[in-house]
Amino acid sequence: MTLAIEGLCAAYGEIEVLHGISLSVEKGQLIALLGANGAGKSTAIKAIMGLVKPTAGRVLLDGRDIAGEAAHLAARAGIVLVPEGRRIFKKMTVEENLQVGGVVRSAAEVRERLADIYALFPTLGERRRQIGGTLSGGEQQMLAIGRALMSRPSFILMDEPSLGLAPLVVERVHQAIDRIRREMGIGGILVEQNVVIALGVASHAYVLMRGSVVLSGDPKTLAASPQLKEAYLGMG
């Protein structure tokens, strides 16, 4: 299965923030989308999810154009988002959060899947009756990822999962991301500010700057590239 975007443009009002970016990801592959604040990373994945209507370009899931479809249809098509700021349902228990994540699946599948998630994140299993809002930041991030996995997606998009977390927790989150790819064979797009960790888990990375891809390649080449620092910290 392939998720590809071709010449994607998106705008907020009259401001175009994405100027035709293209990338693709296979099932079982994790790619990273890097860039400074405001480079258009989040917009790109929001456009894939249908949260932002693309002004041009295509979002192809196995050749079928899903660009501009309503957000809830993306999840049904097998693409889920772990949004920035986690956005778990704070008044629901851990288990209810996960069950909501499996809303597009049958009850039996949800039960089966719950066990998988608890195996992946044992902490969530221990806290299944706890109210989501009372979890720590790291646990909430695990829950957000777990919730996304409940629908057995083909692709998972993650928007800054390390934001606001302590370095040790960031490490654990990324280990989990790596396991998802390897053990579950899910494809993923990781939007990250933390370049080192992103390059540590991704097999290919794209660097965005002001809405265009300025650099792409495998992590080794990118890490050595002086343009990378420029894209983040270029103060002219």
Next chain:
Amino acid sequence: MSAPAAAPASTATVHVNIGRALKDTAITAAIAFALFLPLIGFKTVQNMRNELELETRLALLLTFVAIIAGAKLFVSLVIAPWRERRALNPAPTNATLAKAKTLLAHWFTPFALGFAVVYPILIFTVTGGTGALKWVDNFGIQILIYVMLGWGLNIVVGLAGLLDLGYVAFYAVGAYSYTLLAKEFGLSFWILLPLAGFLSAFWGVLLGFPVLRLRGDYLAIVTLAFGEIVRLILINWVSFTNGYAGISGIPRPTLFGIPFNANDDGFAATFGLEFSPIYRSMFLYYVILALALVTAYVTIRLRQLPVGRAWEALREDEIACRSLGINTTNTKLTAFAMGAMFAGFAGSFFAARQGFISPESFTFLESATILSIVVLGGMGSQIGVAVAAVAMIGGTEIMRDLDFLKYFFGSDFDPTQYRMLLFGFAMVLIMIWKPRGLVGTREPSAIYKERRTILGSHVKEGHG
């Protein structure tokens, strides 16, 4: 980078899927049938022994279903494709039409104003004598009261953006203030008019103070509660207000001490005219016209003052307001007080004109009517509010006269019943169609003369 090449405008066509339209229509008809079956299909009537019995109205039910199905079919076959076509090929702007619009906008106000001034005389000359009474009194004065109330509420809702569902309470305060003070102390209308306005404004501040930090819809509900509390107190505090029965024999306003009655010192006798109630009506008409125009003038002036600017800024964005140095509490309070004051004026006029008041005149429905005038007219637009008042109140009054409809719908058909039904439905439709009201464009409060000189090098570049 840019959008994919759009199809050339001339070739864009829209296919009408008739099968789908028919299916949609069938579904709509089925829903409409189910929806109207209990309330239209059956009618509960009391028989001689005062027991309820059912009658069926199958024909009426089917008529309704047919009308709705027909409308749906029309929308799917004609309107929807037309809109789609228009979306694909935007119509070129019609220069003549635009010009006509500007001309209308320019001349409408002076014309309307002139018409309002000559209206009673015109009616008097056309219909003469008592025939004019109805058109001046029921029609002219009634409409102008609502125009004034609409303009008053417009300050609160239209300018400051505070949804007040209890506006009628201040109208009641004005009416009862005038009535009680006039009956108790025998003071004249012209002394009590400002006093009633002041009292209402005072109540506006008093009620406004605790509620102003509430968010929009909560504020609306609290003002509604206050409005109802005022009405219930008027009903229940019998020793003070005479409760449901109301107060009659309220002194009428005089022209510099000359009353409008058939006595020797009355208006007609003084000026050597034959007595007719039309003189009082014409006098009252000009009083309320003047009051309404004062309201409009004050509002227009206020919009140019810092406080008016603060109101409109507040309506648009409260947080931005605070960081501009605008004290939002005071700004809201002044809007409340101003609105209440004009309601107080209108209330005392109402009491003086009717000669009788009771809590019946100050129900929530009255608040809703005034609010819908403001909303339908386009919030913040003076002309829009006036037009809406004329259409809604005038429309109601005309409905009373449509006796010929009884010929079609039977003798128990009472067209005025449909007034509020249409009000309600119009409110919904207009919110959907134009959430900011019929006259969506507001008149700028302060026009700054654009200077054509090029100032500095940076003006011309970019979008200039």
Next chain:
Amino acid sequence: MSKAPAAPVLRVEHLSMRFGGLVAVDDLSFSAARGDITALIGPNGAGKSTLVACITGVLRIDAGTIRFQGNGVQNLPAHRRARIGITRTFQKVRLADQLTVYENVVAGLAGHWFANSSGWLRVLRPLSTREAVTTVGQALERVGLSDVSGTVVKSLPFGRRHFVEIARAIVSGPKLLLLDEPATGLTEPERERLSQLVRDIAALGCAIVLIEHDLELVGRLCDRVTVINHGRRIFTGTPAAAQNDPAVIEAYLGVNQLIGGRDDARD
């Protein structure tokens, strides 16, 4: 640009602000001087916008002091702070869309007329007086919007709305101007104009705090950069020094070994 030894107009000391358990700003100190353009930068979620809300009084701070021209203002309500000369623009433009450019800008003046007791006497003077027209006219000229003063904001191109907001903020002659991401969505010529404008305003003696994620613009404009991360200040200095500061690089990119060309295995 020749500058007199500048006294700090704004001095934030040991400011802390938390939402429930989350510490958004943590014991943060920084200052801004008259005529200076100070940048406040940091990665997403670093606490920049919270800081602006604290300084302008939209949020009440939990600890610390905010001194403005030597006086503690942390207990003043937002509108009072605005009246003594702290104004701002917003990350997402907050203008009255239905009103004209002139009306929006003149609103920036409305509140200030109440600033002192004599202002109350001016309450009944319309905002179309010569004085107001001149003041607003000057502000519009400064930002280059004189040609559209009578246009309704809604029909203005997006980039120009930022300039309306700036005009509204400077029309009252503030001592401190906080610009929250003013370059978002601007075209290249507009960004150029923005830089010139910000320099002009600073030259008039206003202290400017610029929150911006476009570091290229920051580097071009600012004398001094304060970098914050996780609500804490991690760096203060020149833009050039910031680019090479290990803590800053870590905050933006992750771990600093990267710049040395870390190439250990990752598969």
Next chain:
Amino acid sequence: MEVFVQQLINGITLGSIYGLIAIGYTMVFGIIGMVNFAHGDVFMVSAFVALIALLILTTWLGMSSVALALLIVLVVAMVFTSLVNWVIERIAYRPLRGSFRLAPLISAIGMSIFLSNFVQVTQGPRNKPIPPLLRDVIVVMHGDYDVTVSYRQLIIWGVTAVLLAIFWYLVSKTALGRAQRACEQDQKMAALVGIDVDRTISITFVIGAALAAVAGTMYLMYYGVVSFSDGFVPGIKAFTAAVLGGIGSLPGAVIGGLLIGLIETMWSAYFSIDYKDVAAFSILAITLIFLPQGLLGRPEVEKV
């Protein structure tokens, strides 16, 4: 003492009705943040539907079993009222999502005016009395005068309890309820996990209307009379109950309903029956001003 117990019984009965209506207000507010001003009139419409269904069953079909008739009436009222509210949401509220912030409230006020006048026009302005149903009472306490519970009251308690249990199960244990709560907390996120938000909102209106229909049927049975203007005051009182309990909170709506019912009956018994509505409106104003989060609601965190 007898007066107190009797008023307690009456108050709980009245409070059950308010509580059932209040759930509709609180759910709609929870999910789309709007005060559904027309909800009181939806309640009134349901009472009329119940009235017509009852007349069909008793006068036309000659059904003699009151219990069975009531059950059918209840189901019919629930179904029709749900349909009414579903249509209202589709035509009057859905097009306004994301519109000018006061637009939905104004539209709801318009809908409220429309509904009450529609009923007035189609059914006439007069009160509609029905012959008293289930007049028997049980004496629960002897004293200066007998404290009684009527069968009607027992039925109201029973039906309310059963329906609240079903409703509670629906919201807390089923996928539908989870989807509903998810939309309440974060609509965008709910859509992202695959929930059809529009459909969930529709279902919320349907559930709210069904419970209002239960209240409407109970109201008709309890008072034995209904008129087109009966939506406004009970609607406001139920809204007060929702606010008092903490708008957005479901248990809060029920508790608030019971409290309002008790306050109203106690106030009438001990103070003044004339001012009972003033008491309700005052509670509404005082709660909104001083305790806007209600008894069980949580204060909103101010977002910048």
